[in-house]
Amino acid sequence: MSANLLSLIDQFFDDGIRPITYALSRPVTSPALNVKEYKDHYEVSLAVPGIDPQKVKVEIKENILTVSFEDEKKEVNKDGDVIRQEYHEYVSFSRSLSLPKNVDSSSIKAKYNRGILSINITKLPEAQPKTINVEVEE
Numbered sequence: 001m002s003a004n005l006l007s008l009i010d011q012f013f014d015d016g017i018r019p020i021t022y023a024l025s026r027p028v029t030s031p032a033l034n035v036k037e038y039k040d041h042y043e044v045s046l047a048v049p050g051i052d053p054q055k056v057k058v059e060i061k062e063n064i065l066t067v068s069f070e071d072e073k074k075e076v077n078k079d080g081d082v083i084r085q086e087y088h089e090y091v092s093f094s095r096s097l098s099l100p101k102n103v104d105s106s107s108i109k110a111k112y113n114r115g116i117l118s119i120n121i122t123k124l125p126e127a128q129p130k131t132i133n134v135e136v137e138e
Contacts, residue, residue, distance in 0.1 A: 033095055042103065042121045046095065049115030058110045058119060063101065065108075067117065068094040102126070 031046040044065065048056070051069055059066045075087040099105075099121065107122035 030093055030095060033097070035097070040123055042099070042123070044097070044119040044121065046117045046119075047115060048112075048117050051091075053112035053117070056110075056112070056117060058108070060099070060105045060108060063099045063103070063105070064096055065099055065119070065121070066094060066096040067119070068092070 031048045034045045036043045036045075044067075046067060048069065052071060055069055055071050057066075057068045057070075059068075070092040071090075073087070073089045073091075102124045104122045104124050108119060110117060110119045112118075
């Protein structure tokens with residue numbers, strides 16, 4: 001195998017299959033992201049189980065779609081004046097991708113269902129070629 005192919009395989013496993021184990025108290029590093037193209041829209045989906053969907057931010061700026069999440073949890077167990085256990089966790093991620101020029105950024109919709117964040121992006125109608133009749137002057 002060539003070094004380039006091995007590098008691509010390594011990159012796939014590093015970028016494409018990262019653990020999303022927020023529910024198991026491990027940090028979310030970078031969620032797996034899938035993009036599907038349909039006739040009239042694109043669908044971007046991210047695997048983000050166990051997070052609070054109200055804290056997910058979806059933004060589009062200059063045809064760059066960014067999905068980010070930030071959460072901080074603190075828990076202190078006290079027994080009178082003595083702290084028995086203190087727990088602090090900060091979790092965040094951010095994923096960005098370039099969108100093609102043929103998208104309607106005002107029509108983006110995001111839904112969260114059973115650990116999957118789905119983002120639908122409508123395509124703009126394709127410009128149809130216009131046929132111009134040539135007038136013949138006599």
